Amino acid sequence: MSLIGKIALVTGAAQGIGRSIALRLASDGADIALVDLNEDRMFTVAEEVKSLGRRATVFRANVMNREEIFAAINHAEKELKGFDIMINNAGIAQVQEFAKITPEEVEKIFGVNVYGVLWGIQAAAIKFQNRKQNGKIISASSIAGHEGYPLLGAYSASKFAVRALTQAAAKEFAVHGITVNAYCPGVVGTDMWVAIDKRMAEITGAKIGETYDKYVNGIALGRAQTPEDVAAFVSFLAGPDSDYMTGQAPLIDGGLVYR
Ligand SMILES: NC(=O)c1ccc[n+]([C@@H]2O[C@H](COP(=O)([O-])OP(=O)(O)OC[C@H]3O[C@@H](n4cnc5c(N)ncnc54)[C@H](O)[C@@H]3O)[C@@H](O)[C@H]2O)c1
Numbered sequence: 001m002s003l004i005g006k007i008a009l010v011t012g013a014a015q016g017i018g019r020s021i022a023l024r025l026a027s028d029g030a031d032i033a034l035v036d037l038n039e040d041r042m043f044t045v046a047e048e049v050k051s052l053g054r055r056a057t058v059f060r061a062n063v064m065n066r067e068e069i070f071a072a073i074n075h076a077e078k079e080l081k082g083f084d085i086m087i088n089n090a091g092i093a094q095v096q097e098f099a100k101i102t103p104e105e106v107e108k109i110f111g112v113n114v115y116g117v118l119w120g121i122q123a124a125a126i127k128f129q130n131r132k133q134n135g136k137i138i139s140a141s142s143i144a145g146h147e148g149y150p151l152l153g154a155y156s157a158s159k160f161a162v163r164a165l166t167q168a169a170a171k172e173f174a175v176h177g178i179t180v181n182a183y184c185p186g187v188v189g190t191d192m193w194v195a196i197d198k199r200m201a202e203i204t205g206a207k208i209g210e211t212y213d214k215y216v217n218g219i220a221l222g223r224a225q226t227p228e229d230v231a232a233f234v235s236f237l238a239g240p241d242s243d244y245m246t247g248q249a250p251l252i253d254g255g256l257v258y259r
Pocket of ligand 1: 090092188
């Protein structure tokens with residue numbers, strides 16, 4: 001229970017990895033502000049957090065929008081009486097042949113995966129400084145933030161960008177006692193991968209499930225990653241055992257990409 005008394009905000013918390021992070025940090029003792037576009041699912045996760053004995057509050061925001069992120073953090077602070085941990089988890093995938101990527105597609109994926117993380121880091125760091133306290137900022141990168149993947153060109157670029165933002169922010173905010181790190185999952189069986197697999201099948205002619213299986217077969221530990229595997233590492237990044245770590249984006253992928 002290393003997070004007792006802490007307040008954590010998790011974006012993209014309505015499902016998948018974000019939901020698991022919210023539940024894990026709640027199990028660690030934190031109260032949780034859930035932020036997502038999907039209100040109905042957030043309310044369900046809020047009930048799950050409460051059933052673990054923690055407080056939960058829900059705020060609908062689009063992470064692409066700077067004002068909405070600032071508003072989400074103000075909401076968390078007001079409702080839960082504090083703000084200690086920011087998890088910029090919300091993200092979208094996009095499968096497209098490199099030669100066919102459009103400006104609209106790049107705008108959309110950078111809007112969520114890059115601007116969303118930039119505003120999230122910025123808003124959290126400003127809030128920690130205004131509150132004159134330490135804080136932890138943790139963002140979702142990916143194996144695709146360490147290696148570019150075919151048909152995932154814009155997605156890979158957006159996840160490389162998360163590492164750049166993490167390093168720059170870590171160096172700027174260290175003096176204020178703020179650490180900034182990222183997590184880089186591999187192949188996690190969430191709705192995101194169902195959509196990736198389906199779109200890859202459309203482009204390559206593979207059968208449904210085939211692309212996912214191909215990626216999973218490359219994992220040294222021999223199984224797909226669960227959202228809980230990711231949440232366990234985020235728990236470490238959010239807790240006191242990672243106090244001496246900043247500017248890092250470690251791979252947590254079962255042995256798939258080696259750096
Ligand atoms: N699933 C994987 O294999 C995998 C691997 C590496 C990294 N990641 C990253 O982990 C994060 C979570 O992935 P997931 O698999 O749980 O995805 P998911 O699609 O299952 O869930 C994403 C959540 O984010 C929310 N969201 C999307 N756009 C948003 C926006 N603009 N504003 C607010 N909320 C928004 C969605 O409503 C959804 O609840 C993403 O950043 C993703 O890129 C996932």
